[in-house]
Amino acid sequence: MADGGSEIIEVGVILSESRESQEIRMVAELDGTEFFVRLEDLAPGRYAYRAYGLNGVGETIGALRHFEQADEEIPEESALQGVETADGWMRSPWFGAYREYGGGWIFHARLGWLYLSEDGQGGAWLWMESEGWLWTVAEVWPFLWKDRSQGWLYLIETSGGRRMIYDYSSGRIQPIR
Numbered sequence: 001m002a003d004g005g006s007e008i009i010e011v012g013v014i015l016s017e018s019r020e021s022q023e024i025r026m027v028a029e030l031d032g033t034e035f036f037v038r039l040e041d042l043a044p045g046r047y048a049y050r051a052y053g054l055n056g057v058g059e060t061i062g063a064l065r066h067f068e069q070a071d072e073e074i075p076e077e078s079a080l081q082g083v084e085t086a087d088g089w090m091r092s093p094w095f096g097a098y099r100e101y102g103g104g105w106i107f108h109a110r111l112g113w114l115y116l117s118e119d120g121q122g123g124a125w126l127w128m129e130s131e132g133w134l135w136t137v138a139e140v141w142p143f144l145w146k147d148r149s150q151g152w153l154y155l156i157e158t159s160g161g162r163r164m165i166y167d168y169s170s171g172r173i174q175p176i177r
Helices: none
Strands: 008-016 024-031 034-036 045-055 058-061 065-069 090-092 096-102 105-108 112-118 123-128 132-137 143-146 151-157 163-167 172-175
Antiparallel strands (some): 008 045, 045 058, 045 065, 132 143, 143 151, 151 163, 163 172
């Protein structure tokens, strides 16, 4: 949504279960140019939703979209807590943006290609070609435990957009390959 040059006051989603039901406005937190809301405890059925944005000039409402809430148990939440965005990417509140490609493979916006294996306790093992196996969890991110060297790495993104890793074992900063 374009802001028309005016500061954004509020963004969110307007949700309704059917055409006859009352609309519910769900205010989202704005993170740069992206926002998301978490929908919990929805009854099974078809829902309609529209994104909206409010600024000093007025309100903009997005196109009407639909989704189906299945009448089955929802699987346990993944360690990454990803929410699907409109363009097919997933957005994790702590891990950032990534896209799933099946078979455990993901493409992370900052780390590149990774093989993901959740540890069953809220953490995630990630295999990265240049670094081998890495482990992380929301409470320590952007720190990564490097299995090969038995030491910590720290993910750095410079103001110019360069992505680097600081290796505490070697004391070196290296670009992500």
